[in-house]
Amino acid sequence: MTFRQFAYRNVFRNFRNYAAFFMASFFSVFVFFLYSMLMFHPEMESGFIGEVSIVGMVIAEIILVLFSWFFIFYSMKAFLEARSKEFAILLHLGMERRQLNKLVFLETMIIGLLSSMSGILFGFAFSKFFFMVIREILGLEDLPLYVSWAPFLLTFSVFMGAFVIISFGSVMYRPDPKLNDLLKRQSMDVSDQYSKRRAFLGIVLILVGYMLALITSKTTLFTFTLLIPIFVAFGTFYFFTDSVFLLLDLLKRQKSFYWHKARMLSVAEQLYTMRQNAKMFFVVAIVSMLAMLCVVLLAALSSYTAQYDKLNPLGIVYKGHVDNPYETEHVLSIISELEEQGFSYHITRFEVIKQTSLATSNEVEIFRETDINRMLFSYGLPLIRMNPGEGMFIPYSDESIKNLEDVTVETVLTENNLPITIDRVYPEIIFPTSIVSRNSIIISDEDFDRLVNPLAVEGEPPAYHLFAFDIPHWIEAKDIGLAIQHIVSHEYVTNSVYSLPFYFENTGLNYSYILATYSLFTVVGVLVVVVFLLAAGSFIYFKLYANLERERQQFIVLKRMGLTDLEQKRLITRHLAPQFFLPWGVALLHSTFAFIALQSVLKDIVNLIIVKEIIIAFCLFAIVQVVYFYMIRWRYIAHLKD
Amino acid sequence: MSILNINEVTKVYEGKVTTRALNQLSFEVNEGEFLAVMGPSGSGKTTLLNLISMIDTPTTGEIIFNGMRPQSLNSTELAYFRRRQLGFIFQDFNLLPMLTVEENIILPLTLDEKPVAMMEERLTALADKLDLQNILEKRPNEISGGQAQRTAIARALIHEPSLILADEPTGNLDSNASREVLELLSKMNREKTATIVMVTHDPIAASYCDRVLFIKDGEFFNEVYRDDRRQAFFQRILNVLSLLGGQVGDFSSIRLP
Numbered sequence: 051m052t053f054r055q056f057a058y059r060n061v062f063r064n065f066r067n068y069a070a071f072f073m074a075s076f077f078s079v080f081v082f083f084l085y086s087m088l089m090f091h092p093e094m095e096s097g098f099i100g101e102v103s104i105v106g107m108v109i110a111e112i113i114l115v116l117f118s119w120f121f122i123f124y125s126m127k128a129f130l131e132a133r134s135k136e137f138a139i140l141l142h143l144g145m146e147r148r149q150l151n152k153l154v155f156l157e158t159m160i161i162g163l164l165s166s167m168s169g170i171l172f173g174f175a176f177s178k179f180f181f182m183v184i185r186e187i188l189g190l191e192d193l194p195l196y197v198s199w200a201p202f203l204l205t206f207s208v209f210m211g212a213f214v215i216i217s218f219g220s221v222m223y224r225p226d227p228k229l230n231d232l233l234k235r236q237s238m239d240v241s242d243q244y245s246k247r248r249a250f251l252g253i254v255l256i257l258v259g260y261m262l263a264l265i266t267s268k269t270t271l272f273t274f275t276l277l278i279p280i281f282v283a284f285g286t287f288y289f290f291t292d293s294v295f296l297l298l299d300l301l302k303r304q305k306s307f308y309w310h311k312a313r314m315l316s317v318a319e320q321l322y323t324m325r326q327n328a329k330m331f332f333v334v335a336i337v338s339m340l341a342m343l344c345v346v347l348l349a350a351l352s353s354y355t356a357q358y359d360k361l362n363p364l365g366i367v368y369k370g371h372v373d374n375p376y377e378t379e380h381v382l383s384i385i386s387e388l389e390e391q392g393f394s395y396h397i398t399r400f401e402v403i404k405q406t407s408l409a410t411s412n413e414v415e416i417f418r419e420t421d422i423n424r425m426l427f428s429y430g431l432p433l434i435r436m437n438p439g440e441g442m443f444i445p446y447s448d449e450s451i452k453n454l455e456d457v458t459v460e461t462v463l464t465e466n467n468l469p470i471t472i473d474r475v476y477p478e479i480i481f482p483t484s485i486v487s488r489n490s491i492i493i494s495d496e497d498f499d500r501l502v503n504p505l506a507v508e509g510e511p512p513a514y515h516l517f518a519f520d521i522p523h524w525i526e527a528k529d530i531g532l533a534i535q536h537i538v539s540h541e542y543v544t545n546s547v548y549s550l551p552f553y554f555e556n557t558g559l560n561y562s563y564i565l566a567t568y569s570l571f572t573v574v575g576v577l578v579v580v581v582f583l584l585a586a587g588s589f590i591y592f593k594l595y596a597n598l599e600r601e602r603q604q605f606i607v608l609k610r611m612g613l614t615d616l617e618q619k620r621l622i623t624r625h626l627a628p629q630f631f632l633p634w635g636v637a638l639l640h641s642t643f644a645f646i647a648l649q650s651v652l653k654d655i656v657n658l659i660i661v662k663e664i665i666i667a668f669c670l671f672a673i674v675q676v677v678y679f680y681m682i683r684w685r686y687i688a689h690l691k692d
Numbered sequence: 693m694s695i696l697n698i699n700e701v702t703k704v705y706e707g708k709v710t711t712r713a714l715n716q717l718s719f720e721v722n723e724g725e726f727l728a729v730m731g732p733s734g735s736g737k738t739t740l741l742n743l744i745s746m747i748d749t750p751t752t753g754e755i756i757f758n759g760m761r762p763q764s765l766n767s768t769e770l771a772y773f774r775r776r777q778l779g780f781i782f783q784d785f786n787l788l789p790m791l792t793v794e795e796n797i798i799l800p801l802t803l804d805e806k807p808v809a810m811m812e813e814r815l816t817a818l819a820d821k822l823d824l825q826n827i828l829e830k831r832p833n834e835i836s837g838g839q840a841q842r843t844a845i846a847r848a849l850i851h852e853p854s855l856i857l858a859d860e861p862t863g864n865l866d867s868n869a870s871r872e873v874l875e876l877l878s879k880m881n882r883e884k885t886a887t888i889v890m891v892t893h894d895p896i897a898a899s900y901c902d903r904v905l906f907i908k909d910g911e912f913f914n915e916v917y918r919d920d921r922r923q924a925f926f927q928r929i930l931n932v933l934s935l936l937g938g939q940v941g942d943f944s945s946i947r948l949p
Contacts, residue, residue, distance in 0.1 A: 612775025
């Protein structure tokens with residue numbers, strides 16, 4: 051038997067021992083390959099979701115690579131630790147250190163090669179299915195399967211590279227094994243030392259992070275998004291390395307609690323597990339938090355796209371000053387483009403006059419009853435009827451409809467000394483938020499004709515024209531007015547003050563941008579979440595696997611001492627549950643606060659409530675986690691028994 | 693009065709190779725007795741201990757404990773039986789590494805949901821007797837082998853079981869610690885009238901007992917009762933061992949004065 055044969059037989063005859071490590075590598079390769087298939091898709095290059103996506107996908111791919119490397123490295127470490135007794139026997143029999151390294155390297159390469167190949171194979175087998183899922187998510191017409199060497203080569207080289215580096219790294223940086231320790235494997239670190247200072251620091255840092263999250267607003271967003279993660283990350287780290295021990299110590303002092311039934315065992319066991327896995331729990335908590343935030347962001351975006359139609363009832367809006375020289379030219383070009391491409395549309399021209407209100411001394415924008423009715427007619431909404439002296443608010447958001455409903459304002463338009471009583475609000479959003487100001491009212495034609503004196507404020511245009519195009523098929527009309535759109539966006543980019551005499555907005559175009567961003571986030575998010583979920587659970591499983599022998603020994607002793615089967619099961623549950631749910635609980639708490647911050651920011655920007663989506667997303671997470679927990683508990687009990 | 697009655701017990705292990713570990717073995721243990729079971733390797737000592745502690749069930753024959761048959765209990769009742777009636781002392785101590793000495797000792801009581809006041813009372817009393825007061829807060833990996841075995845004895849005694857089963861309790865200890873542990877066991881046997889069944893290889897350990905039972909190939913071989921002088925008892929044990937035909941682990945070194 052040559053050395054290579056020995057390594058080979060080691061792997062194939064004890065495949066069960068290697069299976070855990072193999073599966074970890076296999077899943078990483080599998081997910082990575084699927085993602086690469088998508089990234090190298092020919093349709094991708096033709097840009098089915100825009101320019102941004104390629105950059106975004108490459109970044110996501112890099113994150114995936116880093117993560118799977120870390121994942122493999124971690125599995126490798128746990129795997130080697132679990133086998134230290136076997137290594138001890140080999141060293142005892144006179145194997146050189148160099149030969150041992152070579153053995154580990156060879157075995158890792160065998161496992162690596164096998165898992166890379168089978169991962170790619172399964173990845174390719176499932177890629178059609180994966181494309182179908184992606185097609186559904188992105189709402190694409192077709193996303194055919196293709197064959198290209200690129201994803202194969204990328205995946206294979208990335209992972210074989212990883213295996214070479216990791217297997218070298220893990221044997222190089224292993225401390226010289228003390229034969230005696232390895233054979234005994236008794237050295238178990240059970241010290242419960244912790245620093246009180248760091249324990250408190252951990253709790254304080256997390257609380258400060260939470261406080262900041264609670265008071266985040268649009269203005270403080272930037273500084274806080276830099277500060278909060280730092281506070282929370284360090285706080286979480288200290289929480290797992292020290293604060294947990296402080297809390298458990300407090301618990302242990304309550305003898306009537308602690309010395310009750312098997313509680314003593316579970317708490318002490320927990321202490322040990324925490325000591326062993328503090329760093330891992332930190333990683334799992336952070337990773338799970340990222341996954342949750344990913345889902346939150348997805349939910350927020352999806353609810354935004356769902357509400358988009360409602361918030362933007364008009365297809366195209368062109369707004370210009372009264373003395374806008376391009377008005378005729380632009381409006382005619384829009385109309386001719388619409389007609390050329392065969393869109394049905396309805397155009398309404400508004401003249402909007404600005405006045406000062408006596409009650410608030412703010413500027414108000416005044417719309418004419420007939421103009422509004424013309425547009426309402428094209429929408430198919432109920433028309434309005436105004437009497438002289440009456441006014442009606444134009445809502446700018448869902449919330450404003452509710453708020454303004456019961457408000458009655460008696461005011462005088464100072465420039466023309468015209469008294470108006472505003473006591474109603476139109477019950478639907480009829481203009482996009484970006485077009486009308488928050489003080490917009492409708493008055494009767496008679497009153498409107500009396501507004502002869504212009505706005506008294508200097509330097510402000512006293513009135514503007516608004517061309518509202520109602521296009522039933524607005525989503526397809528995204529290419530209308532591209533030339534004007536370019537001028538507008540160019541102005542936005544180059545000048546800090548908007549100085550053009552006109553403004554243009556194409557809802558279909560904006561929607562297509564948002565949809566593209568959303569789709570990208572969805573695809574990347576789903577994949578990252580999959581990898582994260584897989585990784586978080588596997589970390590825990592590996593640690594359990596590495597400690598299995600000790601646990602088994604312990605349960606044999608306890609059984610002799612009269613532990614019932616039920617109590618044993620309960621003990622296992624109590625032993626496993628915190629490992630699953632503590633990092634997740636912390637992650638959940640973190641993301642709740644992150645969500646509160648996000649909510650207050652989103653509310654300021656786009657005014658939408660995403661509570662429902664978030665709750666659904668978190669429930670899904672919880673279900674997945676519980677299923678995962680029971681699965682691993684089942685496997686673990688099975689392993690303990692045989 | 694007999695507390696344990698082993699009656700014609702046979703244990704056969706079925707498998708690729710069928711082995712008869714115990715063959716129609718019968719003996720009694722009286723209350724307050726300190727019994728040693730000796731025999732060469734493979735004579736069925738461990739099987740016997742497993743049968744008494746109900747980890748395993750006999751193929752034929754019956755074991756009567758305090759007038760009842762534990763074999764007829766279901767697994768939960770059996771667990772309750774073990775935690776209340778039996779105490780265990782193992783060769784490699786089997787203390788739980790994450791618990792302190794104190795916690796290890798009271799473990800049987802916490803499993804049985806006894807009040808904290810009672811646990812503390814018994815703990816103090818036992819710690820005094822076994823000289824453990826100074827190490828109560830330590831972990832098993834911070835104490836010596838002798839201390840660990842004393843802790844294990846305290847754990848086996850704290851719930852005042854009817855029977856204590858000791859499996860080679862001195863197997864991992866040096867001669868001083870062995871003597872200490874054996875003296876403790878016989879002291880506990882006298883003072884607390886604890887019934888002890890000890891399985892051992894070591895004739896010195898056996899010489900601390902009231903009676904030594906020898907088994908060979910799963911069958912009863914001989915028994916020796918203690919008389920006034922331990923030296924003479926020890927010599928008689930050695931005589932029986934030499935009849936047994938070697939293979940008893942520490943035979944030669946023991947012959948040294």
